[in-house]
Amino acid sequence: PKKLKDNVVNFALETKKLGQEDPRRIFHALKVGFAITVVSLFYYFQALYNGFGVSAMWAVITVVVVFEYTVGATLGKGLNRMISTCIAGFLGVVAHYLADLSGDTGEPILLALFGFIVASTMTFMRFFPKLKARYDYGLMIFILTFALVAVSGYRDDEVIKMAQQRLSTIIIGSCIAMIICIFISPVWIGAEFHFLIASNIHKLANFLQGFGSEYLKMKDEKSKEEETFRQQYKSVLGTKTTEETMANLASWEPSHGKFKFSHPWKQYLKVGALTRMCAYRVDALNNCLNSDILQVETPEEIQEKMKESCKKLSSELGKVLKEVSLGLKKTKKTATAKTQLRETKKAAHELKMLLQETSLWEKFNLLDVLPAATVASILIDIVDCVENIIEEVHE
């Protein structure tokens, strides 16, 4: 009983957390409830008047299956479902008539054969990467509708009427789902995607700004509160798949707000990829704070010398990235990012010069100098990454 109580409490806490994190989730749940209520009422009354009969339940099924959290996903599924049902229903009726011509014994054999061929080819087509990305659901519905229409035609001679009814109820269901999804507090996946890319850049900027002060502190000064900036950027490393899915779903969405119908989502993928490349380098930078080989104590004299230059470069980089992220959020071209980049390059150049001053380094052995030098070289490397990001963002 105590364990049960704990579970219930945990469950309630998590519910609260999920709701607070993003209240749109609660709205979404209510929207789904509303859509299902609407379509069931429709089912009652249509059925009472015998308008659609049993087929009316397809409207309920369609709403449940098609209604997704984001507009892009809902539209993608809804359109896939309607178009597939339409084509497959037509072919199913055709197959049914062909089979009908071949007499009573031939009919079931021919229908089974058609079913086998359609199911196999469509299943194989689901392996094509391009089709899988956009039409996976449609291909599945194609198999489903074809099998149902062709097969049930054997018993029901009113096969065309049945196909029509199913198609119209599916269109009604899809439309109810899509309309409610779009017009009641919609969640545009395009906007989410836009925001994700911008906030990924922002996370890197946070790290770089934090790194400047953190790296140069003595080991024992580190406070736990400031450790958080070191975890944030990690989420950027693994978002490749998410970004691809989002770009794909976003392309289903109509023009909304500042996003046009043919918004260049592919461009966002490029920016995302460059951001991730930058994140790998930031990860290398983070490793410098923990790494074993780089744990050798850097002579304080060197620390002193590198301090200013590294700090400057790191926080300049952070500033530029924040500017880029901000510009991206507002979908504005900012000239400030480019001028700031010039500042950053200057800082990088200074650091390079420092590395070249033979007189400065010759007293130490290489291993002692390595930590500072590695940090410097990674920072200089990041400058290039950032430049690439800026160029791609401005396209």
Add this chain to the structure above:
Amino acid sequence: PKKLKDNVVNFALETKKLGQEDPRRIFHALKVGFAITVVSLFYYFQALYNGFGVSAMWAVITVVVVFEYTVGATLGKGLNRMISTCIAGFLGVVAHYLADLSGDTGEPILLALFGFIVASTMTFMRFFPKLKARYDYGLMIFILTFALVAVSGYRDDEVIKMAQQRLSTIIIGSCIAMIICIFISPVWIGAEFHFLIASNIHKLANFLQGFGSEYLKMKDEKSKEEETFRQQYKSVLGTKTTEETMANLASWEPSHGKFKFSHPWKQYLKVGALTRMCAYRVDALNNCLNSDILQVETPEEIQEKMKESCKKLSSELGKVLKEVSLGLKKTKKTATAKTQLRETKKAAHELKMLLQETSLWEKFNLLDVLPAATVASILIDIVDCVENIIEEVHE
């Protein structure tokens, strides 16, 4: 017409490529075709004898929807569908009777209310990460079945009979799909996952072995054929999401071959994460071959001196990883990996010593030395990663 012809040719070529890459895809397509033929025949004859009536089409729907490429995915969906339908069907019948008690005017209102509550709560529960991972499909089916049973009960007074029929046809459909998926040339996602983790390690090993010889060549000697090893490892960087999905699906699979039912899939995720951490460092190593700052020409004298040490360490690391990957593939604990690791550590120590020889480095300025030193430090860093991987693999 020419464009059309090109499209057809491309399509045929891609079909051939997909089939050759993995002939199991063709088998899968045929299996789906077979399953649908079986279930439609079943539908014919059952329907002829009026055993299940219209409900029989649920068997066809179930097969199409549940049948997935891998056993884990099919079992997960099949079990989710059966259990959800069972519970939701029962609750739907209860809701129907409760509504029935409240008279003719109260009935539709109560049913609509129940539908709204169930749909909203279940939709919200789909946001819980743990539930989403394993029971997302089940929750959707729950809403679907509840809505259908509760609502259609208004018209059909034989609501229990209908619920029973639907449940039994769904169980039949799920079982046909699961049996055909498991017993005709099954694709175990557990085995695929196992293989993915091992081959990821193998890719890193390939890179490290190739790197030893490539890095130390002069720039113009680089041949394009040898460039491929530098691309292979990149796929390792982005497999986090894939691995998580696979681990999740694998846990649905029963005992098969060398994998027990409670195979420690979570352990694989840990190995995968460590491998990815290692891959980030390998990426840094790869950047050394392109990077701007590290493009400064390393004095030949240094190259000469570092050559042997770096080459040795790099290929030792490659060897160890190949051993680990091989041991993992065979699910055997290999002592060889550990003894080889000792060799590797010796090589790393030598390299460290080399970095500490002040006399060797003092003639050069730091920037010239940096490329070689960075490579060395990353390699030494990778040793730790590899040690972690070995420990986790041996668990």
